[in-house]
Amino acid sequence: MQAFEWEKPVLELEARINELKQFVHSEEMDFSAEIKTLERKASRLRKEIYENLTPFQRVTMARHPKRPTTLDYISLLFDEFVEFHGDRSFRDDQAIVGGVALFEGQPVTVIGPQKGRDTKDNIARNFGLPHPEGYRKALRLMKQAEKFGRPIVTLIDVVGAYPGIEAEERGQGLVIAQCIEEMSFLRTPILSIITGEGGSGGALAIGIGDRILMLENAWYSVISPEMCATILWRDSSRAAEAAELLRLTPTDLLKFGIIDDVITEPLGGAHRDHANTGMQIRSFMRRYLATIMKVPLDTLVEERLARFRRIGEFHEKSLAEL
């Protein structure tokens, strides 16, 4: 498994403990006291490192190749799933997946961008960068959910909408605007969970939820740290500094009132323990879906609109200044 430079002390210590355990096992000697001490030390080190991640360390966690993808989450979170394809107009964009799934007996529509799990898959899925037809498929499935009174769960993990020639020709900007607008008025409960990367308009297009949750090692921003660094300093390698400035971590976004809750990941990140990550998200989904499914639809839409209406920081210019 790919390890980050900054977590190497923990991984090395864990390896040593394992070695020692193996040794004990094969030699039938008693090192339990030593092992205990080392494990205490490892646990301290883990806490120290993983609970004080810098914003950019979280960004890299969100991009970890072994982190669960949307399809992984779908199998972790739901009991059954049928995938539906196509935008009924141009083609099926595999960079966004969607369909109907059963969540503890309740049918829901689930939609999310899908990164590839290997090179071949990544090529088929355009590295998880959706074209307009992907967003049109998402919108089609969301309207279907509304028609049949199904709640919608969007799982968001996308660097951004694909900046390509054909994508522009087929109205990338237009379709993002349409998704945002139509999603805002859908008469069905929407739960959005940012599971990994929340890259700008490509994420917002499927992120207009009644509740918006975020995994601990996910980011959500108007621009990627790399692009921000390029604009500021013409140097994308200074992304770590840009990540600090953008305030893109769940902690910041919770404080700003952009998201409603942060879903804790297993220590060391979701990629270390898919099953437990899934269990954790499930418990949040259970709670938040139950809450929004109780709200009458008129109120639900009204509150959804009011939630975004409030966002923005500015000063009214006083008459004295005019």
Add this chain to the structure above:
Amino acid sequence: MLNVFKGKPKYMTVRPQGEPQRKEFPDNLWTRCDACGKMIFTKELEKTGFLCASCGHHFRISAIKRIAMLTEPGDFQAFPPLVAADPIGFPGYAEKIKVAQEQTGLDDAALIGKAKIQGSLCILGVIDFSFIGGSMGSVVGEQLVRGFETALKEELPVVIFSGGGGGARMHEGIFSLMQMAKTAQAVGKHSRAGLLFISVLTHPTMGGVYASFASLGDIILAEPCALVGFAGPRIVEETTRQKLPAGFQTAEYALQHGMIDAIVPRSHMLDYVGRLLAWHR
């Protein structure tokens, strides 16, 4: 003898992609055309609505000039001004705002108010590129939303001239992104009440501005050669490593691909918009 030059059609000149725009009108007698390089008497330029007489190039104009072209004196009443806060404490942002305010005389990038265009009451909004690239932060978002809300309350049509470089205002982080949602929803409420929104895309309308309210007009117009699109041409080129097709993301290109209703030269804009407003009265 047949004069081969007579009757030669005048072609619109498409600006080469990625060429930096020269600053709007230096304070002197002559102005060089960005597109054809010809020198134009500045007074003459003002008379033509900032169009190059020889190539038809549309110069970028300020919000105030735009409003003056569309309304009679006294027929535009701006909403009370708002001033940007610094919601994520972005280094240098407060200073940037101050400089932009001093340079443009505007409070922020949008000038929005109640207007009369050829006798039709409406809400008119213009985004000014010279204020931090016409980017949409909390102030622009809020002003637009207030515009649509007033229009909804008073059953008025809305006309917005968008011209925002990168679209979002990076310095406001997530707050800037959320203005896309906020403005799109305001358009949605106004639209669902059966009211008209005319969106006019001027050079350049990109990113978060294009991917929100500006794309949601009942009627979408553009000025000739205006750059309109989601991702900037340089990003597209770098990502795809493909040569961009000629005229990529120009208004003409958008028209050809079915993304806008019509291209309207500036000289016809007032009559065109005025007529549409009258037909929807």
